[in-house]
Amino acid sequence: MLAASGVVAGSPLLLVLAAGLAEPLVAATGLAPRQSQVAATLVLQGGFGVLGYVAWRRLGPEPAAAAWSEFARGLPFGAVVALVELLVNRLVVVAATLVGHGEPVAGALLLEARRQRALLLQLPAPWWGLGAAIVLVVAPVAEELFFRGYVHRYLVRVVSLPAWPAAALSAFSFALVHGFVAHLPGLWATGLVLAxxxxxxxxxGAAIGAHVAANALGLLALLALGGQPAPS
Structure with missing residues (x-):
């Protein structure tokens, strides 16, 4: 699920903003471009998380439950989330093969993964740790607060949609925001399962736990990816 919240996680808009923010960071701090890109992404994801928290709180409290207990319940479910994305990505390749486009689609999936791997592997150790923290902590918390805690709950509570249509719509917005074209169906399935x-x-807390675990599995899979990393 790393593609769902990679180191340069977010939408095409966030990617543009991160690139724009990274340039003054390079000039002001003397950081390398890749390091500035990670720092800019952290700032943007943090802002996204604050927005999600405020929106989540405005919809009112959730049923009383132990947050850490729910988080722990979500961790094993992360394996289901990661497996669903993997299976959907595989089905996309199979479907594309049936219409004669299997190789380009499979290549696009691999290229997107290798670009993320390249960014991670070419960072110095402390910055690699920061990138991993974005994947494993910042992005899961920010995205769950916004897409599940706010968007999904808004569709259910305010728009009065049943759970399945609300989940499908919130998952669609979740997938679009990430901007990884080849992974779009897998990201939609990921958002659907999480919702x-x-x-x-x-x-x-349960959704955050599942997202954290799924991202951890995705990160391990990404680091185990063979072949030469593509330039980012």
């Missing part, structure tokens, strides 16, 4: 899991548990 349904959130609906079942009724606590944002």
């Amino acid at each position: 349904l899991w959130y609906s079942r548990r009724g606590h944002i």
Whole structure:
């Protein structure tokens, strides 16, 4: 699920903003461009998380539950989330093969993954740790607060949609925001599963736990990816 919240995680808009913010950081701090890109992404994801938290709180409290207990319940479910994305990506390749486009689609999936791997591997150790923290902590918290805690709950509570249509729509917005074209179906499936899991548990901690675990598995898979990393 790393593609769902990679080191340069976010939408095409966030990528543009990160690039624009990274340039003055290079000039002001003397950081290398890649390091500035990670720092800019951290700032943007942090802002996204604050926005998500405020929006989540405005919809009112969730049922009382132990946050850490729900977080722990979500961790094992992260394996399901990661498996769903993997299977959907595989089905996309199979479907593309049936219409004669399997090789380009598979190549696009691999290229996107290798670009993320290249960014991680070419960072100095402390910055690699910061990039991993974005993937494993900042992005899961920010994205769950916004897409599940706010968007999904807004569609259910305010728009009065049933859980499944609300999950499908919130998952669509989740997938679009990430801007990884080849992974779009897999990201949609990821958002759908997370939204349904959130609906079942009724606590944002469970969704964050599942997202953290899925991203951890994605990070391990990314680091184990063979071949030469593509330039980012």
